Amino acid sequence: MEIMEMLKYILPALVVLLTAYLLIDKLLRNEEKRRNYELRKDASATLTPIRLRAYERLILVLERTIPSTLIVSVAKPGMTNLELHTQLLASIRQEFSHNLSQQIYVSDEVWTHIRSAQESLLRLVNSTAADCKPNDSASVLAELIIQVYNSSENTPSELAMDKLKKEVRILLQ
Secondary structure: OHHHHHHHHHHHHHHHHHHHHHHHHHHHHHHHHHHHHHHHHHHHHHHHHHHHHHHHHHHHHHHHOOHHHHHHHHOOOOOEHHHHHHHHHHHHHHHHHOOHHHHHHOOHHHHHHHHHHHHHHHHHHHHHHHOOOOOOEHHHHHHHHHHHHHOOOOOHHHHHHHHHHHHHHHHHO
16 A cells, blocks of 8 residues: 555656656747747848848949940050950959859859859950950950840840849848
């Protein structure tokens, strides 16, 4: 009988202990989730403006490297095709290299499109320059670059800008 008497006290105590353990465990897990949510919310509040500035900078790079805009900023009176070719390549590389660090704020997909836009522009400048005589007026090369670029339906720069804009919209939702 003594065992039965002891079980009367031990069994309810074990049930109470188990219930207390489960409740405290659930409470601690909920508190940890709440803290993690708060940390993510604070990080998001800090990172969102930085990410938006990165998107702005990358859009500016893509806009500044559209051939018509780029040629206006690079071309000088009296330049030859060879000089314009060299200046365009240097300017494209410089624009993109100044913004390499922005890749940490955008998705890999967007960064791939941005790199593709740069490579496409470099190929365009090189291929059109190959069709021109080096000592001719730079206007010949400039016109040819703009003509070829404008004949494309969806240029890599436009695709990259579209991807950037979509990603920003998703970020702001």
